[in-house]
Each structure stands twice: as C-alpha cells, then as structure tokens.
Amino acid sequence: MVVTQLGGTPPVKSRRPLVGDRRPRTDRDSGGFARARRIVGSALLIVFALALLVPFFWMVASSLKGPNEVFSIPVRWLPETWHWEHYVELWTDTGMATWLRNTIILSTVVTFLQVLTGSFAAYGFAKVRFPGRDVLFLVYLGTIAVPWQSYMIPQYIMLAQAKLTNTLLALIVLQAFGAFGVFLMKQFFETIPEELSEAARIDGLSEYSIWARIMLPLSVPALAALALLTFVNTWNDYLGPLLYLRSKENWTVQLGLKNFIANNITADYSMLFTGLTISVIPIAVVFLLGQRFFIEGIATSGLKG
Amino acid sequence: MTSAVTDPVRTPMRRRSKLAVRNTLLGWSFILPNFLGFAIITLVPVVTLFYIALTDFNVFGKGDFIGVGNFVKLVSDPLFQRSLLNTFYYSAMHVPLTIVVSLGLALLLNTKLRGVSFFRTAAFFPYITSIVAIALVWNLLFSPDAGPINEVLRFLGVANPPGWLTSQDWAMPAVVIISTWRDMGFYMILFLAGLQAVPRELYEAARVDGANVVQRFWNVTLPGLRPTMFLVTVLLTIASFKVFDLIIVLSPGGNAAPNQATVVLSQFIYQKGFVESKFGYASAGAVVLFFLCIVATIIQFLINKRRSA
Numbered sequence: 001m002v003v004t005q006l007g008g009t010p011p012v013k014s015r016r017p018l019v020g021d022r023r024p025r026t027d028r029d030s031g032g033f034a035r036a037r038r039i040v041g042s043a044l045l046i047v048f049a050l051a052l053l054v055p056f057f058w059m060v061a062s063s064l065k066g067p068n069e070v071f072s073i074p075v076r077w078l079p080e081t082w083h084w085e086h087y088v089e090l091w092t093d094t095g096m097a098t099w100l101r102n103t104i105i106l107s108t109v110v111t112f113l114q115v116l117t118g119s120f121a122a123y124g125f126a127k128v129r130f131p132g133r134d135v136l137f138l139v140y141l142g143t144i145a146v147p148w149q150s151y152m153i154p155q156y157i158m159l160a161q162a163k164l165t166n167t168l169l170a171l172i173v174l175q176a177f178g179a180f181g182v183f184l185m186k187q188f189f190e191t192i193p194e195e196l197s198e199a200a201r202i203d204g205l206s207e208y209s210i211w212a213r214i215m216l217p218l219s220v221p222a223l224a225a226l227a228l229l230t231f232v233n234t235w236n237d238y239l240g241p242l243l244y245l246r247s248k249e250n251w252t253v254q255l256g257l258k259n260f261i262a263n264n265i266t267a268d269y270s271m272l273f274t275g276l277t278i279s280v281i282p283i284a285v286v287f288l289l290g291q292r293f294f295i296e297g298i299a300t301s302g303l304k305g
Numbered sequence: 306m307t308s309a310v311t312d313p314v315r316t317p318m319r320r321r322s323k324l325a326v327r328n329t330l331l332g333w334s335f336i337l338p339n340f341l342g343f344a345i346i347t348l349v350p351v352v353t354l355f356y357i358a359l360t361d362f363n364v365f366g367k368g369d370f371i372g373v374g375n376f377v378k379l380v381s382d383p384l385f386q387r388s389l390l391n392t393f394y395y396s397a398m399h400v401p402l403t404i405v406v407s408l409g410l411a412l413l414l415n416t417k418l419r420g421v422s423f424f425r426t427a428a429f430f431p432y433i434t435s436i437v438a439i440a441l442v443w444n445l446l447f448s449p450d451a452g453p454i455n456e457v458l459r460f461l462g463v464a465n466p467p468g469w470l471t472s473q474d475w476a477m478p479a480v481v482i483i484s485t486w487r488d489m490g491f492y493m494i495l496f497l498a499g500l501q502a503v504p505r506e507l508y509e510a511a512r513v514d515g516a517n518v519v520q521r522f523w524n525v526t527l528p529g530l531r532p533t534m535f536l537v538t539v540l541l542t543i544a545s546f547k548v549f550d551l552i553i554v555l556s557p558g559g560n561a562a563p564n565q566a567t568v569v570l571s572q573f574i575y576q577k578g579f580v581e582s583k584f585g586y587a588s589a590g591a592v593v594l595f596f597l598c599i600v601a602t603i604i605q606f607l608i609n610k611r612r613s614a
Binding site for chain 1: 329331332334335336339340341342343345349350353354357362413416419420421423424425428429430431432434435436437438439441442445453490494543546547549550553570571574575584587588591592595598599602
C-alpha cells in the first residue's frame with residue numbers, strides 16, 4: 001500500500017512536508033489509521049501534560065488554602081477561601097526577602113561570569129590554532145565526567161584556608177568557571193563559517209573584536225541556552241549553599257526554604273507551599289522569557305553530541 | 306602542533322615558529338580568564354583528592370599519611386556497602402526509565418499534533434524547579450495515608466497501596482519516579498534535537514521498501530540517534546552516580562526511609578566528610594565515585610566507537 005502510494009512521483013511527494021515542517025512526518029499512511037494514531041498521540045500528550053503540571057497546580061493551590069484544607073479527604077483541588085495573605089506573612093515573617101536577594105545576586109554574577117569567560121575561552125579553543133590546544137581541551141572535557149561531589153572535600157578545605165567559607169563569593173568562584181560552558185560554546189562557534197572571520201580579518205578587525213562583534217551576535221541561541229542553564233542550576237543548587245553558607249543572612253532561597261520546612265513540620269502546610277511557590281516563580285518567569293532561544297540553542301549547539 | 310600541520314607547506318621555518326608563538330599567546334589570552342578559575346577551583350582539588358584520600362585528614366588541620374588504610378576500612382564499612390549498592394540500584398532503574406520516557410516523549414512531540422509547543426515548554430518545567438520544592442511536594446503526594454497518589458490508587462481498586470518513601474522496598478522506586486519526572490524534559494529536548502537530524506530521505510527510502518512504523522523505528526530512527534543516545538547515556542549515568550540533592554531533601558536528617566533504603570554514595574561522602582568531619586575517610590569514598598564515573602564514561606565511549614566503526 002505504501003509502495004504504490006509513493007511509487008509514481010517521489011519528488012513531489014517528498015517535497016510536500018517541507019512546506020509546513022522540516023521534521024519527518026511519520027503519520028502519512030492512510031486516513032483512518034492516521035487519525036486513530038493522532039487521537040492516541042493526543043491522548044498520550046494530555047496524560048503526560050497532566051502528570052507534569054498537576055503537582056505544580058497542587059502546590060500553588062495549596063499555598064492559598066486554609067491550614068487544615070491541604071490534606072482534606074477527599075482531595076480538594078481548589079481552596080475553599082483564598083488565603084492570599086500567606087504571601088504577605090511569608091515575606092514579613094521569614095528571611096525570604098534576604099534569601100531571594102542573595103540568590104538573585106549569586107545567580108546573576110555566576111551566570112555573567114560563566115557566559116563571559118566561557119565564550120571567551122571557547123573562541124580560543126574553536127578559532128585559534130596553537131600547540132597543546134587539543135590536549136588542554138581534552139582536560140576540560142574530561143572534567144565534565146567528574147562529578148562535583150567527588151572533589152568537594154579538597155575544594156572545601158582549600159576555600160576554608162582562604163577564609164571564604166560562609167560567603168557568597170565562595171559559591172560564585174565555585175560555579176562561575178565550569179567546563180560545560182566552554183564545551184557548549186566551542187561546539188556552537190565551530191558551526192559558524194570561518195569565511196566570516198576571514199572577511200573581518202581582512203577588514204582589520206582583531207581577534208578580540210571578531211569575538212565581540214561577529215561571534216557573539218551570531219551565537220545568541222547558544223548564549224541564551226548557557227545563560228539559562230547556569231542561572232537555573234545556580235538558583236536551584238542545594239548542596240553548595242548547604243556546605244558553605246552557615247549564617248542565616250547569607251542563605252539562598254533553597255537553604256532557607258529547607259530550613260523553614262524543617263522547623264515548620266508540625267505547623268501549617270499551606271505556608272510551606274507559599275514558600276515553595278515563591279521560590280519557583282522567578283525561575284519560571286526567566287524560563288518562559290527565554291525558553292524559545294533556550295530550546296533552539298540546545299537543539300543547534302553542542303548538546304547534539 | 307596543529308598549526309604546523311595546517312600552515313602552507315612552503316612557509317619558511319622561522320616565520321612559521323613566529324606565527325606559532327603569536328597564536329599561542331593569542332589562544333592563551335582567550336582561554337586564561339576561564340582557565341585560571343577552572344584550574345584553581347576544579348583541577349587542583351581533583352588532584353589533591355587522591356592525596357587526601359590517603360591521609361586521616363580531619364577538620365583540625367593536617368592529617369597523617371596512612372596509605373590505603375581508608376580504603377581497607379571502606380571495604381568493610383556496612384554504610385559504604387549499602388550506599389554503593391543503592392547507587393547502582395538507583396542508576397539501574399533511573400537511566401533506562403528516563404531514556405525510554407524521554408525518547409517516547411520526543412517521538413510524540415516530533416509529530417504534528419496540536420499543542421506540541423505548549424507541551425515542550427511544560428515538559429521542561431520540572432527540570433527548572435528546585436529540588437527542595439519538588440521533594441516536599443512529592444513527599445506529600447506520596448504520603449501513605451492521606452496522599453493524593455494513594456488515594457487515586459485506592460480509587461482504582463488497589464487495596465493496599467505501597468508506603469512509598471516510608472517503606473523499605475518502595476522508597477527507592479519512589480525516588481526514581483520523582484527524578485525521572487524531573488529529568489525527562491531535559492533529555493527529551495536532546496532527543497528531539499537528535500530526531501530532527503535524522504535524514505528524512507532515510508524514512509522515505511524505508512517506506513518505499515515497505516518498512517512499517519516499528520521497523521522504521523528500529524532501523525532508521527535508533528541508528529540515526531546513536532550520537533544523541535551516547536550523549537544522553539553518559540550524562541544520565543554520571544548524574545545518577547552522583548545523585549544527592551533529591552535524596553537528602555527527601556529524607557531530612559539523613560534517612561527517613563527505614564534501614565538506609567535510599568542512602569547513596571554522595572550522601573556517604575557528605576555524611577563522613579561534613580557531618581562527622583572525617584575528611585580523609587570521606588575522600589576515599591569520593592575516589593570511588595570518581596572512578597565509577599570515569600570508568601562508566603570510558604566504557605560507553607568504547608561501545609559507541611565500536612558501533613560507529
């Protein structure tokens with residue numbers, strides 16, 4: 001059936017999907033079968049979407065419920081009365097404002113340094129040829145396979161001797177110079193045709209200007225992907241702050257929240273959910289703003305392997 | 306070395322070496338800002354690790370060199386044995402499950418169904434959410450008596466739903482469910498990128514040859530995804546071996562689950578190093594984690610290389 005359908009005029013047939021979509025269409029068999037598959041596919045999508053989003057919905061809804069409503073049987077999905085005041089209480093009664101400020105500073109500085117030094121080094125690896133370059137890159141690449149948990153102890157001893165424990169600075173240096181950013185940007189830079197750099201060189205641009213004025217503007221998706229991943233990972237990091245930040249005024253949102261939960265376990269759950277919701281909202285906004293670039297960046301850059 | 310090969314053959318020796326020096330300086334000037342931080346913060350500790358693992362270093366300062374003493378102790382430490390076993394148990398469930406689910410999702414999203422782009426965004430949401438939030442929400446969702454999950458299970462006719470995180474047998478599967486739920490969006494994007502790189506002509510050719518959907522998947526899609534599959538497997542394996550945040554936040558105070566049902570290698574390192582202040586001993590555990598990841602990566606690299614040959 002398939003053969004006869006395609007047998008006659010393959011060029012026309014094979015061109016058709018290109019109009020709408022570059023992706024291969026797999027559901028082009030016959031009418032009824034294709035429709036059945038589409039229905040099953042859509043049903044699966046809906047099930048998955050529910051599995052993904054229901055916990056979030058439950059979290060946000062619970063943050064607005066009364067104290068005894070969270071675990072009512074049967075499950076009540078919407079609050080009976082809406083307790084918006086939880087958000088005000090959380091803000092005034094806990095260190096949430098300080099923790100948010102710390103986390104924003106930390107994530108922003110780390111992301112800035114990682115993107116800047118990472119893309120700068122990536123240019124050296126991708127576009128300048130010099131002896132030892134490939135060996136050095138292999139060292140960078142190798143450390144991606146080394147988990148942080150395996151060298152956190154020597155690192156801690158070192159930073160403790162430098163008197164950096166209990167400072168945000170420790171966490172900044174910890175996360176700002178990762179090999180991953182260099183790897184990702186290098187893969188992307190290598191897809192940019194060398195002719196562009198050559199033309200710029202003939203026009204008298206230095207290598208540094210080529211990086212700043214040719215490479216960076218062409219790499220927005222990869223830069224966005226790297227920035228988002230770094231920002232999200234720093235924002236959500238738990239182990240780093242747990243090891244380094246002792247005093248309450250230095251805590252990040254994650255650490256503060258964890259403590260809030262631990263000290264609050266008998267008290268009311270709706271306040272806990274309020275805290276969780278507040279910790280998730282900023283990152284969700286950042287993600288939604290950048291997600292288009294982000295997905296494009298991952299799809300077109302080194303992560304493809 | 307690379308520059309010597311690619312320079313025009315007739316370039317005089319002197320000019321060539323001058324160019325090499327110029328390029329070396331140029332290259333290093335780009336790499337240095339990142340490399341300084343990278344070397345101090347990553348390379349030095351990685352190298353130091355192997356020395357500290359051979360000492361009885363503690364919080365009070367320098368430790369004495371005790372050779373392989375820590376490793377000898379490690380082998381007979383029940384907590385270490387349990388954490389090593391649990392790490393393998395977790396990885397053996399998490400890696401395949403995440404690959405299957407995220408590849409399935411990617412295949413689904415690679416079609417022209419309605420709402421695909423909305424779903425792509427939604428699938429990423431768990432990945433950007435903090436572990437602390439995820440752990441608490443799922444802890445409550447999984448709670449044995451009043452949790453919505455067991456309530457749904459009872460409604461569906463399951464008389465005795467599992468105790469999940471409070472049960473010896475179900476604690477680890479529950480952790481795996483949560484971590485798979487969290488990770489699948491990220492790996493799905495990688496698979497999606499890989500799927501779009503599979504040449505369309507191959508599908509057409511397979512169809513002309515009369516291959517059905519299943520045959521096309523095994524003979525076109527999977528071979529075409531090999532580079533992506535390699536990357537995903539490596540990333541997932543390393544991530545599984547080092548799992549920490551989710552497990553420690555799910556079980557406050559170390560081990561809420563009975564009999565250390567979820568204690569893993571990273572947690573062992575944390576416990577010995579930062580709670581009990583035995584830096585030397587904890588480092589020995591860290592060396593094991595280090596080699597696990599390196600060996601697993603090398604093995605996968607070799608398999609990938611042989612398949613592509």
